[in-house]
Amino acid sequence: MDSIELLRDFSADYFEARERFCESANAVGAELVRYPITVDQSLSIDVAIVNARASRQRLVVSSGVHGVEGPLGSAIQLSMLRMLHQSELPDDLGYTLIHSINPFGYAHHRRWNEENVDLNRNFKCSSNTYSGCPAGYKNFESVLNPKTAPSRLEPFRVKAFWNIALHGVQAIKEAVATGQYEYPQGLFYGGRAECFSSRIVRENFHTWMGESDEIVHLDVHTGLGRFADYRLLLEYPPGAPAVAWFRELFGRPIVEDGGSHPTSYDARGTFGLWAMADQASLDYRFATVEVGTHPIVRVLAALRAENRAHHYASSSSDIEWARQELRECFCPTSPKWRRKVLADQMKVVQRCAQQLKKAVGNRSEVVGSC
Ligand SMILES: [Zn+2]
Secondary structure, eight states: OOHHHHHHTSOSSHHHHHHHHHHHHHHTTOEEEEEEOSSOTTOEEEEEEESTTTOSEEEEEEOOSSGGGHHHHHHHHHHHHHHHHTTOSOTTSEEEEEEOSSHHHHHHTOSSOTTSOOGGGTOOOTTOOSOOOOHHHHHHHHHHSOSSOOOTTOOHHHHHHHHHHHHOHHHHHHHHHSOBSSOTTSTTBOOSSOOHHHHHHHHHHHHHTTTOSEEEEEEEEESSSSTTOEEEEOOSOTTOHHHHHHHHHHOTTTEEOTTOOSSOOOOSSOHHHHHHHHTTTSEEEEEEEEEOOSOHHHHHHHHHHHHHHHHHOOSHHHHHHHHHHHHHHHSOOOHHHHHHHHHHHHHHHHHHHHHHHHHHHHOOOOOSOO
């Protein structure tokens, strides 16, 4: 795939991305299902299902759980649909592409959803409740969530560097990003109850998997890690079969399991933990794709400024600069970044598809027909 084509797969905004996704899904004969969100019916989660009943092996790619991170996931999905159209991906596999799980966040350039909720802290397994807050978060709360409009002159980055020097980057990540359920206007808020998007996913996930019972699922995120580098973050314990499967394909440095934390951190209520429990009876492997952008302090400063602007800014110019910086932090405008990360991720997709295709050969039994 040439680099001009890859650059074109990044859409200008949510609406363009959704339109292109649906057109491309129709072109390959996918089943297309739309779920408009309650607060704004012009926004929707869209799901394309290819070979719903013809294959026991399925590759799932989901995008936009963290709205503003949607552009890369959407570009990957668009590239996949074009490759399917050009027979550059195995056509005897099933594919499920879940477009923009948080459409409000994607459309409004927010990581959070219409209720200020971080959806990746809102998927609940039965043992979890929507309550609690890490002690570390409480210590940082007033610094993270000032109840005033943001200022471009404020020395947040200096303070953040000082805190990181004092406590270490991992301690800050664990304290801040693992999720909290006590500050509804704060960063990384997991909500009081299941949100619309989480419910739609929970109620329909089985249907989206068609008749497949061997599934690899890549959930695409950006904003954490070295610029234009990527990791596959697994929430399985070390030694789990899924860890071995991903490690064999991608090698140890790329694949981080639940016991290693160079890029990842433990979070509650994640999409992955929920999906792994929900699909436990199947051969189901979930990985969070995390693609690095700018340094963590810049990303955190951008999240903090945008959240303040959303809740407290009175001038549209304050909101606009905060949003623009947030977009840059989660999908850099650099053509070099865009070309590299999309080319890398298409290799990840192709490698997963080829590995699943080997299983098609081993298990020739086909369920139903398309
Ligand atoms: Zn994310």
